[in-house]
Amino acid sequence: MSESMSIEDAAPEPLAALPATDPFELRPPEEDRWFDAEAGPLVRLFSMTRGRVRPVEDGLFDLISLIRAVDQTERPGAEPAMGPEHHALLALCRDEPLSVAELGSYTDLPVSVVRVLLGDLHEAELISVVRPVPLAQLPDERLLRDVINGLRAL
Amino acid sequence: MASVHSDLSVSAAASPWGAVALKILVAGGFGAGKTTLVGALSEIRPLRTEEQLSELGRPLDDTSGVEAKRTTTVAMDFGRIDLRPGLALYLFGTPGQDRFWFVWDELAQGALGAVVLADTRRLSDCFPSVDFFEQRGIPFVIAVNCFEGTEAYAPDDVREALDLDPGVPVLLCDARRREDGRELLIQLVEHAAARR
Numbered sequence: 355m356s357e358s359m360s361i362e363d364a365a366p367e368p369l370a371a372l373p374a375t376d377p378f379e380l381r382p383p384e385e386d387r388w389f390d391a392e393a394g395p396l397v398r399l400f401s402m403t404r405g406r407v408r409p410v411e412d413g414l415f416d417l418i419s420l421i422r423a424v425d426q427t428e429r430p431g432a433e434p435a436m437g438p439e440h441h442a443l444l445a446l447c448r449d450e451p452l453s454v455a456e457l458g459s460y461t462d463l464p465v466s467v468v469r470v471l472l473g474d475l476h477e478a479e480l481i482s483v484v485r486p487v488p489l490a491q492l493p494d495e496r497l498l499r500d501v502i503n504g505l506r507a508l
Numbered sequence: 509m510a511s512v513h514s515d516l517s518v519s520a521a522a523s524p525w526g527a528v529a530l531k532i533l534v535a536g537g538f539g540a541g542k543t544t545l546v547g548a549l550s551e552i553r554p555l556r557t558e559e560q561l562s563e564l565g566r567p568l569d570d571t572s573g574v575e576a577k578r579t580t581t582v583a584m585d586f587g588r589i590d591l592r593p594g595l596a597l598y599l600f601g602t603p604g605q606d607r608f609w610f611v612w613d614e615l616a617q618g619a620l621g622a623v624v625l626a627d628t629r630r631l632s633d634c635f636p637s638v639d640f641f642e643q644r645g646i647p648f649v650i651a652v653n654c655f656e657g658t659e660a661y662a663p664d665d666v667r668e669a670l671d672l673d674p675g676v677p678v679l680l681c682d683a684r685r686r687e688d689g690r691e692l693l694i695q696l697v698e699h700a701a702a703r704r
Contacts, residue, residue: 416617416618417531417557417598417600417614417615418529418530418531418598418618419529420527420529420596422527451527453529453588453596453598455555455557455584455586455598455600456555456557456588458557458558459555459556459557459586460555464557464558464559465557465558465559466559484527484528484529486528486529486530486531486618487528487530487618495701497528497530497595498697498700498701500591500592500595501530501591501595501597501620501697502694502697502698502701503591504589504591504592504595504597505589505591505597505690505693505694505697506690506694508589508686508690
């Protein structure tokens with residue numbers, strides 16, 4: 355392409371294109387904007403964790419560590435200042451223990467963020483945590499038999 | 509990751525509600541049927557969790573000059589089987605891309621074992637998984653996913669092609685069938701128990 359041609363083409367283009375754009379016109383689907391969840395989280399992840407990237411106690415929240423909310427009727431009024439995500443996590447594991455991986459999936463939050471938030475809840479003694487059985491103690495013979503029996507019964 | 513000294517107050521033995529969680533990994537090449545197998549076995553709708561990883565650990569020259577992406581997201585599919593009250597088995601499909609080996613390390617920690625899905629049309633796809641579990645001494649079984657329209661292979665041919673130790677079970681399966689998946693897991697747990 356020659357230089358003179360590109361200058362000729364470039365100059366009037368933006369002006370000519372402007373009046374054609376009606377801001378109130380419905381956009382074709384392919385130009386559609388992202389709304390709601392599709393646009394990504396409204397609150398940035400780092401603000402949910404107040405900039406923290408690791409929980410206080412690193413290693414406590416394995417993907418299959420089981421989390422359960424502590425019964426709050428025993429210690430009323432003990433709830434510290436928490437964000438909506440903290441409450442969402444607590445509500446999820448109130449009735450049955452859930453793994454860290456499940457909590458991440460149900461809240462649609464990355465596991466790294468869930469870990470920080472769970473760290474807060476653990477510090478406030480609002481959850482109890484069961485870490486997975488360490489590899490050295492695994493597999494306990496009785497446990498393996500339970501697993502095989504459980505699988506056969508499926 | 510895990511602290512060296514185990515904190516007994518939060519270990520399974522001292523669990524206030526007697527719950528135990530175990531995990532089994534489902535590995536294999538892209539399109540080998542990992543998600544299908546997890547879905548066929550899971551009692552809950554298969555879930556997807558995301559791990560946001562900082563790339564700060566990478567060598568500095570990797571990010572020089574470019575506005576490089578600082579975090580990357582790895583998605584893992586997983587499912588759950590409740591074996592009895594208080595005993596849950598989690599199945600994790602390993603992220604397929606080779607650059608996510610460090611995620612595998614975390615996933616493999618404390619895993620009961622692994623199912624490596626093999627597609628005979630692309631058998632070499634599962635070499636990295638086999639190497640990974642062999643090197644770490646994690647018990648595994650090979651599951652040859654019999655896709656429709658593929659030639660049936662004898663398990664021994666697959667064993668030879670993968671240069672497996674004689675003890676490693678090689679099974680034929682249809683990853684979509686729950687009974688097949690169940691049989692795979694039983695064989696894996698028995699294999700893991702026998703190695704003790």
